[in-house]
Amino acid sequence: MSTDDAHDPKFGEYGGQFVPEALMPAIEELADAYERYVLENEDGFMDEFRSRLADFGGRPTPLQYADQLSERYDTDVYLKREDLLHGGAHKLNNALGQVLLAKYMGKERIIAETGAGQHGTATAMAAAHLDMPCEIYMGETDIARQRPNVFRMKINGSEVVPVTVGRGTLKEAISETMREWATTVENTHYVIGSVVGPHPFPKMVRDFQSVISEEARKQAIEQTGGLPTDVVACAGGGSNTMGAFAEFVEDEDVALHAVEAGGSSLQVDEDEGVAPNSATLSTGDEGVLHGARTKLLQDSDGQIMESHSVSAGLDYAGVGPELAHLVDEDRVRPVTVDDDIALEAFHRLSQDEGIIPALETAHAFGYLEKYHDDLGDTVVVNVSGRGDKDLETVIEETTKRDLDIAPDMSILQRMGGSGL
Amino acid sequence: MGLESAFGDEPAFVPYLAAGDPNYEDSLAYVEALAAGGADAIELGLPFSEPIAEGTTIQNAIVRALESGMTVERFFEFVEDLDVDVPLVCMTYYNLIYQYGDAEGPRPFVERAADVGLEGFVVPDLPAEEAGPLRDACDEFGLDLVFIVAPTTTSERLERMREQVSGYVYVQARLGVTGARDDVDDATEESLARIADWDVPKAVGFGIKTGDHAERIVGAGADGVIVGSALVDIVAEGYENGDATDEVAGRLEALARELKAGALRGAQERPQPERT
Numbered sequence: 001m002s003t004d005d006a007h008d009p010k011f012g013e014y015g016g017q018f019v020p021e022a023l024m025p026a027i028e029e030l031a032d033a034y035e036r037y038v039l040e041n042e043d044g045f046m047d048e049f050r051s052r053l054a055d056f057g058g059r060p061t062p063l064q065y066a067d068q069l070s071e072r073y074d075t076d077v078y079l080k081r082e083d084l085l086h087g088g089a090h091k092l093n094n095a096l097g098q099v100l101l102a103k104y105m106g107k108e109r110i111i112a113e114t115g116a117g118q119h120g121t122a123t124a125m126a127a128a129h130l131d132m133p134c135e136i137y138m139g140e141t142d143i144a145r146q147r148p149n150v151f152r153m154k155i156n157g158s159e160v161v162p163v164t165v166g167r168g169t170l171k172e173a174i175s176e177t178m179r180e181w182a183t184t185v186e187n188t189h190y191v192i193g194s195v196v197g198p199h200p201f202p203k204m205v206r207d208f209q210s211v212i213s214e215e216a217r218k219q220a221i222e223q224t225g226g227l228p229t230d231v232v233a234c235a236g237g238g239s240n241t242m243g244a245f246a247e248f249v250e251d252e253d254v255a256l257h258a259v260e261a262g263g264s265s266l267q268v269d270e271d272e273g274v275a276p277n278s279a280t281l282s283t284g285d286e287g288v289l290h291g292a293r294t295k296l297l298q299d300s301d302g303q304i305m306e307s308h309s310v311s312a313g314l315d316y317a318g319v320g321p322e323l324a325h326l327v328d329e330d331r332v333r334p335v336t337v338d339d340d341i342a343l344e345a346f347h348r349l350s351q352d353e354g355i356i357p358a359l360e361t362a363h364a365f366g367y368l369e370k371y372h373d374d375l376g377d378t379v380v381v382n383v384s385g386r387g388d389k390d391l392e393t394v395i396e397e398t399t400k401r402d403l404d405i406a407p408d409m410s411i412l413q414r415m416g417g418s419g420l
Numbered sequence: 421m422g423l424e425s426a427f428g429d430e431p432a433f434v435p436y437l438a439a440g441d442p443n444y445e446d447s448l449a450y451v452e453a454l455a456a457g458g459a460d461a462i463e464l465g466l467p468f469s470e471p472i473a474e475g476t477t478i479q480n481a482i483v484r485a486l487e488s489g490m491t492v493e494r495f496f497e498f499v500e501d502l503d504v505d506v507p508l509v510c511m512t513y514y515n516l517i518y519q520y521g522d523a524e525g526p527r528p529f530v531e532r533a534a535d536v537g538l539e540g541f542v543v544p545d546l547p548a549e550e551a552g553p554l555r556d557a558c559d560e561f562g563l564d565l566v567f568i569v570a571p572t573t574t575s576e577r578l579e580r581m582r583e584q585v586s587g588y589v590y591v592q593a594r595l596g597v598t599g600a601r602d603d604v605d606d607a608t609e610e611s612l613a614r615i616a617d618w619d620v621p622k623a624v625g626f627g628i629k630t631g632d633h634a635e636r637i638v639g640a641g642a643d644g645v646i647v648g649s650a651l652v653d654i655v656a657e658g659y660e661n662g663d664a665t666d667e668v669a670g671r672l673e674a675l676a677r678e679l680k681a682g683a684l685r686g687a688q689e690r691p692q693p694e695r696t
Contacts, residue, residue, distance in 0.1 A: 018514055018545045020473040022570040022595055024577060165479055171470065178472045183595055185572060273469075288515040288545070289470060301492045302519030303469040 009199030014321035017198040026185035034200040063219035068352035073372040089385030091122035097208035099126040102189035110134040112191040113177040115170030116313035117149025119193030124158035134158040139168035194237025195320030198291030209243025229376025234363040236314035240384035261309035262336035278307040280319040281334035294321040310339040311359035337366035358385035423587030426461035427621035432644030433680040438465035438481040440490030442659040453669035455504035457676025466512035473544035477649040507539040530557035540564030548580040571607035593626040631682030638686025
């Protein structure tokens with residue numbers, strides 16, 4: 001658990017509680033519950049959380065030595081296998097924590113937003129596991145491109161509510177869920193999916209996710225006799241990033257690399273309000289979005305840009321306020337990896353290590369390929385999720401690009417359609 | 421002029437429209453129609469791409485306004501171009517105010533707003549805790565800062581708002597986001613009772629759509645009614661049907677008259693306050 005002041009809604013200049021008045025009592029109630037149950041383990045909350053993470057989630061996840069990558073980059077590469085967590089991504093750490101907290105708070109209903117569908121599926125699983133009714137708000141563009149996750153949420157018994165405003169992606173889904181919460185705060189908890197939003201969400205989500213770095217730190221010491229030189233994680237909103245970094249922040253010799261989606265270009269189209277990337281930490285400016293002051297992709301007026309990435313889970317115009325702060329403090333180094341390099345890295349990890357990563361995660365491995373000369377001799381990469389959900393996108397995007405590394409998929413055309 | 425001047429001896433009618441919905445020219449005509457229909461002050465929405473406090477009706481208005489080219493600078497021109505003689509309030513989200521200011525915080529935005537003749541601000545995502553810099557800038561330029569009181573607002577938070585509010589207090593009639601509804605909520609009366617001794621006028625908004633509705637809200641003790649979605653609905657319908665600008669303006673003016681008349685009836689029903 002981090003040692004910062006739980007009462008302070010800020011990380012330096014970032015963070016805060018920029019929300020409509022109707023939501024204020026809800027986030028004040030939540031801040032109180034966070035302090036009592038999460039930080040002080042009242043009623044044994046954290047004990048039950050950790051026990052359910054083990055039994056239901058399958059923790060701890062391994063820290064695995066990656067033979068082929070270590071040889072390729074001539075450095076020891078270790079993989080923190082969050083893809084092996086129940087549901088196939090790190091998202092369950094947070095979803096299970098928040099749904100359980102909602103139960104301790106006496107709430108009767110769960111709502112959540114989802115972009116790629118990973119947080120939605122994790123919340124749907126946690127809600128089914130803990131017997132809570134659950135509604136997931138999802139942009140209609142994302143519903144179309146993440147169909148398998150829509151099925152999973154519905155199969156777990158959750159309602160999926162389409163969000164049709166704007167471009168129909170994550171930022172619209174977050175706005176819509178906040179609106180819904182403003183109507184139902186008295187009996188409903190909003191399970192936010194990342195280290196974003198008003199205080200206490202960024203701290204609370206970080207604390208639920210910090211089990212990743214707590215384990216990885218201990219495992220690294222056990223397996224290598226010391227701390228790693230580098231920790232690498234992809235960054236969209238930043239929940240796996242903060243989860244992988246939190247327990248290393250005080251270890252000043254450990255370099256922390258946040259890999260953002262460079263998309264197709266780092267240039268922005270101000271007239272169209274489009275940033276063809278999601279590189280908020282690397283290129284964004286300070287502003288206020290979704291309840292927090294943080295770094296944003298925005299035009300000169302302050303209108304929020306439409307972000308783009310081949311990876312739906314990184315496709316967000318904001319970022320967690322704590323990450324923005326750690327970047328300003330030079331504690332976290334933000335870097336970008338574009339769509340092409342991420343796709344190549346997806347195939348490389350699949351072929352060399354037998355692990356099909358999420359496209360989000362593939363960005364972290366793209367960074368390894370591009371910049372391994374800058375890294376030290378023991379590198380931990382957070383494998384934030386597995387890539388089953390992305391197969392359709394990967395086949396389509398790979399075919400478009402004619403990547404040398406990609407397998408020959410023509411067999412599917414001969415069989416008539418992808419069949420996925 | 422000051423926003424409080426809109427609340428004289430009779431209850432005030434305060435309509436809302438998003439500036440630039442569905443386009444700059446029509447929007448000017450629509451806002452002027454509201455003034456002609458008896459508006460005592462007008463809330464002008466400066467559209468922000470992520471309006472988290474708005475329901476579907478106003479979200480769509482904001483999308484139309486942004487798509488037709490509304491920007492912060494165009495908004496200020498819009499205010500200058502308006503031919504109305506009632507106080508104008510800018511309703512927007514903090515990021516736009518903040519970005520205009522850059523390193524100076526909200527001061528440049530407020531200075532420009534004062535320059536074009538705006539009288540105050542409503543900023544739904546700026547709680548009293550974060551409002552210090554905007555409050556200071558408003559004081560410097562003589563503008564008002566309106567706060568929204570929700571049914572769930574705690575007494576502690578009420579005190580914080582009371583210290584900073586000026587112009588009027590916006591009483592949110594019910595939980596949730598903006599949007600027209602039929603009934604009057606108990607929460608409205610409770611909220612009005614909780615702030616009865618504040619020395620700023622109390623205007624109730626969220627969900628008011630008819631003259632009868634306005635009558636009951638004023639009858640319950642409000643000093644004014646704020647109406648947004650019911651008016652925006654008229655703009656949206658006119659836009660979808662391709663109706664002529666003056667027809668839509670006529671409908672807006674008619675509803676404005678109905679709402680103002682309802683508010684006046686409401687004032688007669690309640691026990692006369694100790695006004696001289």
